[in-house]
Structure formats: structure tokens, C-alpha cells
Amino acid sequence: MSWVPQAGADSGFGVTHLPYGVVVAGGRRRPAVRIGDRALDLAGAEATGLLAAGGAFQDRTSLDPFLAAGPPAWQRVRERITGLLTDPAARPRVEPLLLPLGEPVLPFQVADYVDFYSSEHHAANVGRIFRPDQPPLLPNWKHLPVGYHGRAGTVVVSGTPVTRPCGQRRPASAGGPPGFGPSTRLDIEAEVGFVVGVPSRLGEPVPVDRFIEHVFGVALVNDWSARDLQAWEYQPLGPFLGKSFATSVGAWVTPLAALAGAWVPAPGQDPPVLDYLREPDRRGLALALTVRWNGTVVSSPPFAGMYWTPAQQLAHLTVNGASLRTGDLFASGTVSGPDRREVGSFLELTWGGTEPVRLADGTERTFLADGDTVTISGTAPAAGGGRLTLAEVTGTVLPARC
């Protein structure tokens, strides 16, 4: 139990959580850890000698050096911070370092951004909507976690407005000129992102059992998607402008150490996977997501049922020898459960835009309207009971500029 006010276990941000982020204080960015609705200034804690972190925080403006420091350092720092925030004797020296949360700031430099496609329900729904006369899953889907690279430079922090993208659409008649204008099918994808801390060497795959040696933590992701742009452009090289205008990520990264109580058995896989994807102990994370559309809860995607685990995603991503860098972000792909009220995209929620949903204000939607706000939140079981609150990822749609 922390001595910080309003930072009990029921706050979602008690001492069993302690996610990392960056706050702006005195015009400078400072690495910080969240406790309740306050941020402990880790740059200040290191500068004043309260925290020994090998220079990971002092005079730093992002989490990158700490992410690169690796599991033993992550554990030492977490233990020390826990001590500082629970020991009443430390309060006089620590309390002056508690800062307001302020405006969210992107906490690390995104190196490469990879987006997977690992929910069987989502992939099957997309197949049924777009290829109703064919098997819902493509032949490779159960053999490898399908994924692609997105645009790292347009990953933005929660709260950043998202301008509706303009672009080309499929011609109204085959052979005719393509349409152009603001996207008319602007969508979300509720996802869980994994943040790489420890790099790997080029040419050396990261085996499936070395996941925890490289991955630091978890953040919620909204992979905004313009379905009309995507549908026209994606053959044969995949999504490009339909995704690259913005990807939003939560401001606070929950360390895997805080999720020790959230691991659950992952779904079985049939057919059997190749050796490099085989896990003796398949584990998923029992994260419960919630999607709010202008405040109305429209969906509650369950992360525990994902077909491909994050450890399998990382093993696949590197099996060709691709190296990892500190700050690599790989996201799960849209999280969808079996029920319509558990899907992570509006494409699925409205079944391709054919079945509108009604919001609390009485209006109806298929895809996003200008001014709409989408907020994805999430919780996880805490090791000592209760639940952690994952930092939300929210964004409001601004009108197109074309």
C-alpha cells in the first residue's frame, strides 16, 4: 500500500502497477512512473540519489535508455520505486518529486512498428465480410502470425487528434477512374502493443522462449484504418496509406512485471505449428479491453483468446534474422472475441457498414464521423488481487483537409 493519496489498489494505478511514461515539467521532458493520478519524477529521483539506475533517467527525455537496460535493471528499479512509494519514512524526500500527469507525451522513440493480425475471430470476420464465398481464413493464417510493417513516424500518443485522411478509393465502375477525397470508411482497430527494450543482433533469431529477455511492457494501441483507401491500394503489397496517417498508443507502458498475475493458458493450435513457434507453455494475457465511441461502450474485446501469442509474434518477426531495436513496437492486430459485442473494429461491429450501431445520444454510426472520439481502455488482473488499469488510448477525429 502506497502512502500516496488516492493510489490504492482500487485506483488501477497502485504500487502493484507502476507503469512508465514521460511527463513535462518546467518545460522539460522527464521519465516518470505513474502512481495514482501523480507521476514520480525519475530523472529527479536519480539526480537526488534516491534511485540508482545507472544514468537511465537523469537528464533523459525518453524511456529509451531504461528500456535498453534489460530485465535485471528493470527489476531493480521497480523494487526500489516500490520501496520509495510504500515506506512512510521515504515520503518526505519522495513527495516533492510527485508531479501532475499533465498532457500525455510519447514515452519512447518508436523504432520499427509492426502490426500483426492474430485474432482468429477478427481474421475470420474480415474474411466473411470481404470474401463471403471463400473460406474465412487464408491458407497461411494458422501456420504463421501474419503481419506487416507500419509507419513508425506517425505513431502518436493518446490524446493526439487524428485528421481524417484523404486518398484514392476503388473506381465506382471497373476500369473507371478511382475516387478521391476524405475517407468515408474511417475505422479503429483496438490492439495491444508490446514494447521492445533489449535489442538483438542482425542474423540471430530470438527464440520463442526468450520473449521476456527482450520485451519490456505493454501499451494499448488504436491502429486507425481508412477501409476505403486500404481496399483499393492493398494489392499486392499490403496496407499503406490506409494505415499510415496515424497510430495511437497509450502514454504509460505497463511493465510485464506488473502483469505476472495476468497470464492465462492460450488457446490450443490446430494444425500444430512449426518448431520455432512451439511453446511448451502457451500463455496469453487476460487483458479486458473496452471501446467507447463518444462515451458509449460499444465493445469489450477479450485479449486472452488471441490465437498467436506475443512470444510467437516475436519469434516469427525475427526467425529470418531481422534484428530488434530498443523502441520497436509490435501490436497484436485487432482484438476480437467471438461475440459481436467483443469485436475490436467498427468494420466488424457494423458488419461492413451494413448494420449501424446506436450511441447513447441517439445518433447512429457505421464508420467514424468528424468530431467523434474513440477511447480504448483496458484492465488486467493484478498479482495480489484486484485489477490494474492500462493507460487508455483516445483520439478525436478532425475533418479532412482536402
Next chain:
Amino acid sequence: MSWVPQAGADSGFGVTHLPYGVVVAGGRRRPAVRIGDRALDLAGAEATGLLAAGGAFQDRTSLDPFLAAGPPAWQRVRERITGLLTDPAARPRVEPLLLPLGEPVLPFQVADYVDFYSSEHHAANVGRIFRPDQPPLLPNWKHLPVGYHGRAGTVVVSGTPVTRPCGQRRPASAGGPPGFGPSTRLDIEAEVGFVVGVPSRLGEPVPVDRFIEHVFGVALVNDWSARDLQAWEYQPLGPFLGKSFATSVGAWVTPLAALAGAWVPAPGQDPPVLDYLREPDRRGLALALTVRWNGTVVSSPPFAGMYWTPAQQLAHLTVNGASLRTGDLFASGTVSGPDRREVGSFLELTWGGTEPVRLADGTERTFLADGDTVTISGTAPAAGGGRLTLAEVTGTVLPARC
């Protein structure tokens, strides 16, 4: 004419060229400009007051600050360096700053890497090889420059060995388990890369006529490709592990200012393109590429005939509001001319691996063997006559580790 020995116009690296890179001297990386077979230490030139560059070079370890400085700074620095290297009176002070080229070093931090697909001959060849019963070009190809994001973290400098990737292959029989092992169809793609200097703001497209306000220069690219991995994984989200193991780039970036004499009219486009892709004065670069396979010239791809120009690629890349960062690299896609001896990939050269090529040592190849070396070189017309030599991009294949 420069006073530097062996740096005449016929060297390919005379004073009308002056590409930028980074050299290692005294254990430290230093921004430099290449003249003949020497490198002028720009960090030293700025430190000693010979060159006023606003801190773009002194104590810097990459070209990034200079790339971000923008066209007026690029022009001032180029003019000053030209003066220093041509004025005999400057020689006593400049000559001590001439360093050996040494081992190549990646000259800038690659922010996002985008790969286009802009040669009509290449796209049509690929279509004919893989979809012989269908039209060679997909419906979107002549309406937009098809592209996708690659892995920025595995862009390596020329000379870096490339480990043959391992990965999944299509099942031998439909419904059976996929194959796994070292790629058996390891290929190259000879491309021309464009390096972004000046960033743009999120939500604000870069119009087709603002290309020169953002793009600094050009480097040759080899987008190594594992065709067997790619063929199995790419549906529906595009290439991933078939590309992400390595992309090689030349060590010296030729500034657009050196290519003033290389612009030629670009091919006409039919059907007409949408307004945001329309250029009043369509221009391509008359770069002549050469592909050597273990020393044997196997192909001479002409860049001038590319269907989509780099200015169109940049306008398309940003039309959805995606922002640019300093160090963004976008590559043309495989450069192929109409003739079999003008193609930029071995897939085309050997027509899907069915028509082996004979190398000078009498051996035959379809795809790459372990130990093979591929070198892509290029030249461009110089403004004052003669030709510039683009820095080559070379790499040797190491055996797989699986």
C-alpha cells in the same frame, strides 16, 4: 577542377559530384564529403572554421543534422566545399582534412523505410511470371504508386554481409504443412533510394511540386528478397519476412544538386492521374544502373523509364497526411527496362528461376548461392558533361544459420 589528386571529372567523384557520407577516423564517426578516393572531414572543417554550417557537422556522428538543415543550407555548404576543393590557395589548410574512405558506414539514421513498385516493366514481368492467365498489371497500378513500409532497423550499409534468411515456405501440397528452412529463392532488387532531409507536419500532404524542398539526395539500394518466404506470407498484408532481413544502401548520398544535369522527361501516363499526382513538368532521372553477379555484368537497368517519378511517390506517400522525418528513405522499387538484360531482379532475369544465367566463371545460377556477391553500381550525367559515379551497393551472401 579540384586540386585533389585523382579527383578529376573522369573519376566519377570530381567536384561536380560531392556526395555526403560518414567516415571513421580516430575511432570516431565524422560527416564527410567524398572527393576522388578521399573523404573531406566536414566535422574538422567546421571545427577549424573553414566551413560555416551552423553546427551541422562539428561533433556530429551522422548526416542527420545536415539533412534537416534544408535546401538553402545544403546549397551554401556545397558552394563552400566546392570552393575549398578547387581553390589552390585553400589547399594547405584543407589537405590535412582529407581522410581515407575506410570501411563504409551508414551515413544517416533511417527513420521510416518505404519501398515502391514503380517500374511498369518490373510489375508487368512479375504479373506475367506469377499470374500468367491474368492481365499483367493489377487494376490500381496505373492510378497510384503502389508501395509499402519495410523494416528501417535492418537497412544496412553497402558491404555488410547478408545472412541467408530462414523461414516458412508454401506447403508442398495444398493443405499440408508449410516447409521451413533457408530460403531457396534468394534474390536482389536493384533500386534507387531517395533520402528525406526536411520533415513535414502530421496531417499536411507534401504537394508534388514540393519534392525538392524535402528530399536531399539519392543512394543506390539493394532490397534483398526471399521469394519463397514472400510468396507464402504475403496474403493479405504484403511482404514481411521475405524482405525484412536486410536492405542494403550505398554509403555516399548524392545530393540532388549534383544531378541537375540528369533530369529527363518521364514517360507519359495513360490513363491520366488524379490531380495530386499531376506534374506540369514530369521528370525522371537518367541514372544508368549496372548489376554484377560475382563480377559478371548480368543486367543494366535504366532508371529514366520509371512510370512513377520520385516526386509522385512523395506526394502519394503524404496525401493521407502522413508526416515525413529526417532520414526517411523511400526506394523506387525494382528498376527494370523493357529488355531481359535490363531487369533489376533475378526473378525476372531467370524468368521465375526457369532460365539460368551463366556467369563468367562458367557456373550457372537461378537465385543466389551462398558466397555470391552482388554489386549494384550506377552513373548519372553530370551538369558540365561527363558522368558521376553513384556509390555502389554491394553485399555477399552468408550461409543460413538454421
